[in-house]
Amino acid sequence: MADHDVLRPVGYRRTPAGILATVARYLALSVAAVLFLLPFYLVLRNGFATEQEITAQGWRLFPDRVHWENIGELLDDPAVPMLRSLVNSVVVSVAQTVGQLLFASLAGYGLARIPYRHSKKVFYAVLATLMIPAAVTFVPSFVVVSTLGWISDLRGLVVPVMFSGFTAFLFRQYFLAFPAELEEAARIDGLGHWGTYWRIVVPNSLNFFAAIAVITFIGSWNSFLWPLVIGQDQSAWTVQVALSTFITGQSINIHELFLAAALSVLPLVLMFVALQRFLVRGAAETGIKG
Amino acid sequence: MTGVPGSTVPGSTEPGSTEPKPRRGKKAQGGKGRGNARAFWLFVGPFAVGLAVFAYLPIGWSVLLSFFDARDTVTPTRFVGLDNYLHMLTEGPFLASLGTFSLFALFIVPTTFVLSLALALLVNQIGFARAFFRSVFFLPTACSYVVASLVWKLSIFNGVRFGLANTVLGWFGVDNIAWTASTDPPWYWLVLVTLRLWLQLGFYMILFIAGLQRIPRHLYEAAWIDGARPGWQTFRHITLPQLRATSVAVLLLNLIAAYQAFDEFYNVLSTARGYPPFARPPLVYLYYTALGQGGQDFGRGSAGAVILAALIAIVTLLQGKVFGFARRSD
Numbered sequence: 001m002a003d004h005d006v007l008r009p010v011g012y013r014r015t016p017a018g019i020l021a022t023v024a025r026y027l028a029l030s031v032a033a034v035l036f037l038l039p040f041y042l043v044l045r046n047g048f049a050t051e052q053e054i055t056a057q058g059w060r061l062f063p064d065r066v067h068w069e070n071i072g073e074l075l076d077d078p079a080v081p082m083l084r085s086l087v088n089s090v091v092v093s094v095a096q097t098v099g100q101l102l103f104a105s106l107a108g109y110g111l112a113r114i115p116y117r118h119s120k121k122v123f124y125a126v127l128a129t130l131m132i133p134a135a136v137t138f139v140p141s142f143v144v145v146s147t148l149g150w151i152s153d154l155r156g157l158v159v160p161v162m163f164s165g166f167t168a169f170l171f172r173q174y175f176l177a178f179p180a181e182l183e184e185a186a187r188i189d190g191l192g193h194w195g196t197y198w199r200i201v202v203p204n205s206l207n208f209f210a211a212i213a214v215i216t217f218i219g220s221w222n223s224f225l226w227p228l229v230i231g232q233d234q235s236a237w238t239v240q241v242a243l244s245t246f247i248t249g250q251s252i253n254i255h256e257l258f259l260a261a262a263l264s265v266l267p268l269v270l271m272f273v274a275l276q277r278f279l280v281r282g283a284a285e286t287g288i289k290g
Numbered sequence: 291m292t293g294v295p296g297s298t299v300p301g302s303t304e305p306g307s308t309e310p311k312p313r314r315g316k317k318a319q320g321g322k323g324r325g326n327a328r329a330f331w332l333f334v335g336p337f338a339v340g341l342a343v344f345a346y347l348p349i350g351w352s353v354l355l356s357f358f359d360a361r362d363t364v365t366p367t368r369f370v371g372l373d374n375y376l377h378m379l380t381e382g383p384f385l386a387s388l389g390t391f392s393l394f395a396l397f398i399v400p401t402t403f404v405l406s407l408a409l410a411l412l413v414n415q416i417g418f419a420r421a422f423f424r425s426v427f428f429l430p431t432a433c434s435y436v437v438a439s440l441v442w443k444l445s446i447f448n449g450v451r452f453g454l455a456n457t458v459l460g461w462f463g464v465d466n467i468a469w470t471a472s473t474d475p476p477w478y479w480l481v482l483v484t485l486r487l488w489l490q491l492g493f494y495m496i497l498f499i500a501g502l503q504r505i506p507r508h509l510y511e512a513a514w515i516d517g518a519r520p521g522w523q524t525f526r527h528i529t530l531p532q533l534r535a536t537s538v539a540v541l542l543l544n545l546i547a548a549y550q551a552f553d554e555f556y557n558v559l560s561t562a563r564g565y566p567p568f569a570r571p572p573l574v575y576l577y578y579t580a581l582g583q584g585g586q587d588f589g590r591g592s593a594g595a596v597i598l599a600a601l602i603a604i605v606t607l608l609q610g611k612v613f614g615f616a617r618r619s620d
Contacts, residue, residue: 022416025412025415025416026416028412029412029413029416029423032409032412032423032427033423033426033427035488036426036427036429036430036488036492037426037429038446039430039433039438039441039442039445039446039488040429040433042441042445042446042454043437043440043441046445054452055450055452056452057451057452059452059454059457103336103337103340104337106333106334106336106337107333107334107336107337107338109333110329110330110331110332110333110334111334114326114329114330114333115326116326116327116329116330117327119330122334122338125338125341126341129341129345129346130606131602131603131606131607132349132599132602132603132606133546133549133550133602134345135550135552135573136549136550136573136595136598136599136602137345137348137349137352137595137599138573138576138577138595139352139576139580139581139588139591139592139594139595140348140349140351140352140355140592140595141344141348142580142581143348143351143352143355143364143588143592144343144344144347144348144351146364147364159340159344160344162340162344163337163340163341163344163345165341165345168337192329193329193332193333194329194332197333218431218432221434222433222434222435222436224434224435224436224552224553224556225552225553225573225577228556229577229581240434240436243436243437243440244436244439244556244557247436247439247440247443247444247557247560248556248557248560248561248562249560249561249562250562254444257440257444258440258444258445261437261440261441264434264437265432265433265434265437268432268433269429269432271432272425272428272429272431272432273425276421276425276428279428280424280428280496283428283431283493283496283497284496284497284499284500
């Protein structure tokens with residue numbers, strides 16, 4: 001960002017005190033940055049080190065060399081279902097994101113644009129669900145899902161989380177601000193609500209869809225409590241549940257555990273770096289935890 | 291707008307204003323009304339069904355279960371009235387879990403507030419490499435609590451000599467500290483609080499930066515003309531008051547997030563021998579009551595869920611009121 005964006009009285013920074021303050025700021029920020037990056041570094045360091053190097057007495061910043069062979073060791077280890085759980089995570093997160101976007105966007109559009117006698121009541125019923133975070137009601141949700149026979153079943157991981165009142169609310173707000181002239185034009189061309197939605201509204205809203213998709217995907221990938229409750233069998237573990245099982249008890253080689261953690265974080269870190277601006281705007285505008 | 295789920299809800303939305311003007315004459319209204327109903331449910335129906343089955347049904351069922359003896363069954367027959375609630379509210383563990391939450395909130399809320407505001411101010415005051423620092427502080431948001439727990443528990447705060455914290459302390463001659471297993475003093479709080487700080491500071495920093503950038507420049511310029519110097523004076527009299535809405539949002543979001551704390555407690559404190567008897571926030575307590583190894587008690591688990599839901603609903607409603615208030619005074 002350009003220097004003139006910084007808000008300061010003219011000439012202020014040129015005084016010795018001003019220069020000192022700037023130096024102090026950069027110093028503080030640099031120390032903080034090192035601390036913030038340290039955990040990422042530790043994941044990589046431990047993931048690509050040998051067991052002896054991790055548990056050695058003298059703590060060294062860099063092990064002798066990067067042990068790439070750890071990757072093969074991790075993926076071949078029959079005791080550690082890491083590949084399976086990564087695949088589960090991909091399936092669950094993608095399905096959850098697609099489902100949430102589909103149902104919530106349709107509902108948001110209906111609530112925003114289709115006049116109907118009971119529309120207001122339905123809207124309030126959606127709003128009411130925002131008062132109680134889903135995590136707080138995991139016991140009741142478990143009861144329903146177990147009745148459906150979806151324990152240790154990917155459906156149980158995906159379907160109950162596909163109906164987000166908050167996402168529907170965000171879509172409704174977005175569609176309220178969508179330029180009505182575009183829809184009018186489609187209407188004149190003889191398209192109904194359905195045709196207008198799919199041919200005009202959605203293609204012109206891809207940015208918004210993408211922003212919600214990214215945020216939903218990250219939330220889904222990192223979620224833990226619900227996958228822990230539902231994924232009781234190893235076959236239904238997501239990567240977070242698999243990692244947790246080894247963190248909280250079952251013995252495993254430490255370097256394999258850290259490497260698995262690195263593999264689970266990598267896709268999101270890449271996504272973050274690539275979509276930085278997008279996410280920052282999304283976080284600031286919606287207040288959604290990524 | 292610093293939108294928060296609840297913040298935007300009451301007061302700020304007027305569903306009535308969303309109705310488009312009728313486009314046809316009165317004569318068409320009857321038929322059109324039916325057509326609209328069909329179109330409306332075509333769009334909203336699938337979502338409404340999902341919400342009914344996976345949001346309303348569980349809560350209703352759970353209210354029902356909370357009045358029954360529902361050990362190891364979800365279709366109980368023995369009605370016990372308010373026993374489950376009485377048990378929850380008079381026996382120790384559930385209340386202790388609310389106490390644990392309060393203590394956690396007492397640690398995490400003020401520190402998050404001060405540090406995320408400090409980061410936002412620092413990042414906002416520099417010119418060179420601003421985007422870089424903002425990205426670095428925001429990056430941990432990509433990390434799951436599970437992975438953070440792994441790093442904190444097995445690398446940084448590992449209780450043995452090769453743990454990073456113990457290594458650094460060892461340079462100063464301090465003995466090894468069993469960070470996550472030590473109850474006297476309760477070092478595990480340091481582990482849990484620093485973990486959550488690392489993971490969420492960047493997110494709240496972004497909210498504060500957005501708030502800072504909405505403050506009109508001319509307020510500062512006027513203050514400088516009046517002789518105020520950048521620094522504490524303008525911060526105290528311009529920045530802080532202007533950040534009021536953002537500050538309330540940060541505090542409440544943070545509080546609600548702390549209320550739902552589960553992941554890092556579970557992963558940092560559980561060992562092969564199970565979860566220790568101390569430091570069980572509400573969701574951890576419910577998890578072990580309703581789904582624990584010692585038998586599943588859905589009656590008490592449901593009663594606990596109902597109580598927790600009621601408490602959070604009250605906070606959300608208050609939040610709506612506070613936000614409406616804050617926005618009016620802006």
